[in-house]
Amino acid sequence: MSDVPPVLIVEDDLSLVQALTLAIETVGLPVEYCTSAETAIDLIKTRSYGCVVLDLILATGLSGMYVVEAARSIAPEKRPSIVMMTGGNVELLRGVDRDIVKAILLKPLDLELFAQYVLVTYRRALDLKSAAGAVTEVPAVRAYCGACGNEMPSWIAGTDNIFDQWIDTPCTNCGKTPRGISPGSTV
Numbered sequence: 001m002s003d004v005p006p007v008l009i010v011e012d013d014l015s016l017v018q019a020l021t022l023a024i025e026t027v028g029l030p031v032e033y034c035t036s037a038e039t040a041i042d043l044i045k046t047r048s049y050g051c052v053v054l055d056l057i058l059a060t061g062l063s064g065m066y067v068v069e070a071a072r073s074i075a076p077e078k079r080p081s082i083v084m085m086t087g088g089n090v091e092l093l094r095g096v097d098r099d100i101v102k103a104i105l106l107k108p109l110d111l112e113l114f115a116q117y118v119l120v121t122y123r124r125a126l127d128l129k130s131a132a133g134a135v136t137e138v139p140a141v142r143a144y145c146g147a148c149g150n151e152m153p154s155w156i157a158g159t160d161n162i163f164d165q166w167i168d169t170p171c172t173n174c175g176k177t178p179r180g181i182s183p184g185s186t187v
């Protein structure tokens with residue numbers, strides 16, 4: 001099942017990342033995540049994703065709109081569909097490219113509804129029949145450093161004490177911790 005492209009979550013609020021990961025895994029899709037637009041842009045250009053779940057406003061660095069722009073430059077058959085999340089500022093999304101951004105969800109999210117949106121978007125992006133798409137055995141969550149993009153160990157979704165250790169574990173490449181690069185995080 002290694003040819004099943006994952007869903008990429010781009011969100012700087014790590015407690016929300018955890019909730020979103022669990023919700024998406026529940027509908028049977030593999031998940032990867034990162035905390036910055038910069039890392040997300042590198043990832044979507046080099047790896048294949050069925051769907052990108054994107055926070056519009058990220059605490060540091062580029063906004064989610066730059067990820068949309070980067071997706072636009074990818075060939076249509078390789079381009080991931082985007083589900084955008086925002087806590088407001090819907091005005092910023094006026095004129096957004098609806099060929100790429102398939103859904104705009106307002107925070108706080110209804111996680112069950114969120115997962116269904118992601119599943120539908122994922123299946124449409126990969127042109128899967130409604131009965132297909134969900135994998136029987138979900139691969140491990142993969143995580144990428146928001147500062148340098150290096151792959152780093154991920155926490156096991158839903159296990160709070162491991163998550164608490166994980167956010168203070170430095171990246172082996174640049175030494176930054178998930179907590180350190182996500183000042184907007186509420187954890």
Ligand SMILES: [Zn+2]
Pocket residue numbers: 145146147148149150171172173174175176
């Ligand atoms: Zn790093």
